[in-house]
Amino acid sequence: MAALNDLTLTAAADGVASGEFSSVDLTEACLDAARQADERLNCFIRLDAEGALAGARDADEQRARGGPLGPLHGVPLAHKDMFYRAGAVCTCGSKIRANFRPDVTATVLKRLDAAGAVTLGTLNMAEFATGPTGHNEHYGACRNPWHPDYITGGSSSGSGSATAARLVFGALGSDTGGSVRLPAAACGLFGMKATQTRVSRYGCMGLSFSLDNVGPLARTARDCARLLEVIAGHDELDSTSSRYPVGAYEAATLEPDIRGLRIGIAKSYFRDDLDAELRSAHDAALAVMSSLGAEIVEVEIPFADVMGSLGGPISGIEALALHRAWMRDRPEDYGAQTLARHTSNLAVPAADYLAAVQSRPRIVRKFTEAVFTQCDVLQAPVFPFPLPTIDETDVRDTQGFDALLARITRNTRPFNFLALPGLSVPAGFCRNGLPLGFQLVGRPFSETRLFRVGAAYEAATDWTGRAPKN
Amino acid sequence: MKHFPTELAADYVEATHGRRPAEAQAERVARVAASMRKTLSVTAEASLFDTEPDQLQATLIALADPEDQ
Numbered sequence: 056m057a058a059l060n061d062l063t064l065t066a067a068a069d070g071v072a073s074g075e076f077s078s079v080d081l082t083e084a085c086l087d088a089a090r091q092a093d094e095r096l097n098c099f100i101r102l103d104a105e106g107a108l109a110g111a112r113d114a115d116e117q118r119a120r121g122g123p124l125g126p127l128h129g130v131p132l133a134h135k136d137m138f139y140r141a142g143a144v145c146t147c148g149s150k151i152r153a154n155f156r157p158d159v160t161a162t163v164l165k166r167l168d169a170a171g172a173v174t175l176g177t178l179n180m181a182e183f184a185t186g187p188t189g190h191n192e193h194y195g196a197c198r199n200p201w202h203p204d205y206i207t208g209g210s211s212s213g214s215g216s217a218t219a220a221r222l223v224f225g226a227l228g229s230d231t232g233g234s235v236r237l238p239a240a241a242c243g244l245f246g247m248k249a250t251q252t253r254v255s256r257y258g259c260m261g262l263s264f265s266l267d268n269v270g271p272l273a274r275t276a277r278d279c280a281r282l283l284e285v286i287a288g289h290d291e292l293d294s295t296s297s298r299y300p301v302g303a304y305e306a307a308t309l310e311p312d313i314r315g316l317r318i319g320i321a322k323s324y325f326r327d328d329l330d331a332e333l334r335s336a337h338d339a340a341l342a343v344m345s346s347l348g349a350e351i352v353e354v355e356i357p358f359a360d361v362m363g364s365l366g367g368p369i370s371g372i373e374a375l376a377l378h379r380a381w382m383r384d385r386p387e388d389y390g391a392q393t394l395a396r397h398t399s400n401l402a403v404p405a406a407d408y409l410a411a412v413q414s415r416p417r418i419v420r421k422f423t424e425a426v427f428t429q430c431d432v433l434q435a436p437v438f439p440f441p442l443p444t445i446d447e448t449d450v451r452d453t454q455g456f457d458a459l460l461a462r463i464t465r466n467t468r469p470f471n472f473l474a475l476p477g478l479s480v481p482a483g484f485c486r487n488g489l490p491l492g493f494q495l496v497g498r499p500f501s502e503t504r505l506f507r508v509g510a511a512y513e514a515a516t517d518w519t520g521r522a523p524k525n
Numbered sequence: 526m527k528h529f530p531t532e533l534a535a536d537y538v539e540a541t542h543g544r545r546p547a548e549a550q551a552e553r554v555a556r557v558a559a560s561m562r563k564t565l566s567v568t569a570e571a572s573l574f575d576t577e578p579d580q581l582q583a584t585l586i587a588l589a590d591p592e593d594q
Contacts (some may be wrong), residue, residue, distance in 0.1 A: 251583055299586050302593065371557075383543055398550050401538050402529070402558035416584040423588045457553065474585055499585035501593040 059084035063226035064130060064278035065305075066121075066264025071118065071129035078118075078129025082111035082173055085131045089175065089222040092500035096198045098216040100136045100146055102176040107131060110173040117171075126281055128171030133244040134227040135211045136177035137184060137260035138164050138269075147260045148210075150178040150193045151381055161258030162293065163227060163286045164270050170285045175223055178213025185263045185374070185393045186210055187237055187463040188448045192390035196445050199242060199487050200523040204444045208241035208463075210234040214272045215242035218522060225273035225282050231262045231370055233437070233467025235270040240437035240492030243518065245279035245509060246272040250499045251474035252297035254283075255290030263296070263373040264384045265412060266366055266471040275519050276480075276510035280304035284504065302503035308510035314348030316508065324359040325466050330440040336491055337436055340482045343515050344434075344508070354429045357422055363465050365411065365418065366472035371400035377428065391451040396460070411472075419473050423498055432508055433496040435466050437479050442489040444519055470496055478505040482517045490518075529558040 062070065070076050078420050088106050093099050114129035137147045139157035145150050164174075179197040180188065189197040197212035199205040200220035207216045211228025215238025218226050228235040230248040239246025247270045254269045261267060270283035284305055289298045320326065320341065326334070358365070375382075375412050378397050382391030386394055426433060439462070450456045470477045477494045485491055495505045513519055531548070539545040546554065571581035 247545045249587060252585060293581070297582055297585070301588065324555040386544070395550060395553060396537065397556040398542075398546055399553045401542055402534060402554040414553045419581070420584055420588060427590075457556070474581060493530070498588055498590050498593065 058088075058221075059086045060221045062224070063471055064273055065275075065277050065281060066129075067130050067224050067304070068127055071114070072124050074118070074210050078111035078114040078173060079108065081129060082107050082131050082175070082394045085175055085222055088220070089217070092200070092220050092222055095203055096200055096220055097195045098179050098197050098213040098220070099133070100148070100177045100179050100194055100213070101144070104355050107173055107175045114171060114173060125171035125471065127167060128202050129173060130171070130224050131173045131175045132167065132215075132225050133175040133178050133217055133223045133300060134164070135180045135214050135229060137180060137229060139225060139258040139260075140164055145177070145260070146194075148182045148191055149186070151385055153193075157258070159258045161254040161363045162290045163259070165178060166286050178217055178226060180212055181210035182390045182393045183378070184210040184231060184234060184260065184443065187233060187460060188445070190217075190392065190445070190449060192392075198444070198445070199489065201243065203316065204446070204486070205442050205487075205489050206241060206445055206448055208237035208239075208438075211238050211272065215239060215244060215246075218241055218272050225271055225278055227269060227286070228272055229259065229262070229283075230268045230471065231266045232366065232471055233267070235272060236437050236467050236477055236479035236492075236494055237463065239272050240481075241442055241490060242276055243490035243492070243521070244272045244479070245276050245481065245482045246270060246478045246493040247279055247283050247480040247502065247505075249283060249287060249502050250297070250476045251370060251471075252295055253287050253476070253500070253502070255286075255293040255296045257290055259290040261377055263370040265369050265373060265415075268471070276506055277305055277308040279478075280308050280506045299401050299500050302500070304503055304506050311459060311507040311511040311514065313344065313508050313511045316349045316432065317352050317430040318349045318508070319352050319354035319426065319433045320342050321433065322353050323354045324362045325356070325435035329436060330441060332441060332485055333439065333491060334437055336483050336485070337434075337493055340493055340512065341434065344512055347511050347515055349508075352430050354426055354433065357425045362469045363461065366468055368403050368407040368411040369442060369472065371403050372405075375400040392456060395456060398481050415472065415474070419475075422473055423475070427498045432496070432501075432504060435494050435496065437466060437492045438463065439466055441485040441487055441491070444471060467494070470494075475499060475503055476502050478502070478509050479510060480509045483516070485520055529555040531555045534558060
């Protein structure tokens, strides 16, 4: 019998609900795995064994009493250390907030609690979610479970590493320029950045309030869909959250049918300069979808010449607004990469910021109308090259940092500006043994469709059945 | 402005932030300042009065396909 922590999230929830095993059994399996792996992977900032076991015992007692069971009842999760829980330390991956105890609890955590989830601890992340690799000067680099010399992707590095290593059944991350989709792709997971406004940000550390998204990472499309279904929807505490109805995401992953669906590949930008090995892998993925009855069509991409820079003035200035007092008063407490990046943003004029913000709805409309009349779902690589090692990307504040940042996030950050949903889908492995992934992008609020396509592809391949060696 | 002098960038950071950056930092600031000129010229291609930030939510809902639910 497979170890309990090797189960999928939905199988784990089913097992607890049916009494096949207890939440304490599940939690102990995850804690044992975490204790064994964390020295190698460094994915936890805080492992809370006592709190997790107390939560698991509560879950088991509630089941024994015949109480109502939520869709995550008794299932251990852990999240990027940037979601506030009243009274608990939330470091945001920083030295500056090493002892920060918020007095509110994030809506997404409340929704996971209400669904019955058990919290195992808090996960490593890039300092203040500012970095796409998984480096962190304060808590150490997070490592990829498929090979610890390689990056996890970031900024939700611990979320990717811990979920792929089977230390938890799923995790929340945040995505301002790719920070859910990048670690999902790097660690062989599904990761969903939903439509901007789909998930409440109340009680979450802010980086860029126009572009921030909270999203789940999980090992299967169905697991990921269940997590999104729990956290999505309007929140009275977040006026930017949408009242648009939440879809039946998990149901869309069951017996998915993509016959007749038009899958678009970009004629420009997203496949420009794509590494040859990745191009072959992505073509193979498209062939799988074609064999399932989808039609593969080439798509003209509007704004291709500026696709990479659309969100820059927005994320830069909004991050600066949050950080500049600390930058002035406590510059020595920042990591070199983070401080360098924020300092550069001092040069962005207010007029540029406002121009970018004001033009956003118009560009979103033009892009959506142009692309999603040619296809139903756009497929694009997440990383445009095989994963690099941690040492290769340890550029700190050198001249190489800007270029590295731009290269890693070139295919993910446009969809933050465009506010469109993007699902990162595991698509196999490179010759170096590290995972690769593609993203599926659709119209606003098309998460159901994206999960359907992702699940159909997953069912036709065996990528998510593979586990990293311990 | 294609080029933004490093010295000017350093002066700018010092004036607005109260700290003079290291030379490497000032070079980064100068590079970002120059690149922003290009972004602005493209995103401001048309009138800025046709959209407002508050319209993002309404725009997203208008573009959604109910069949996706």
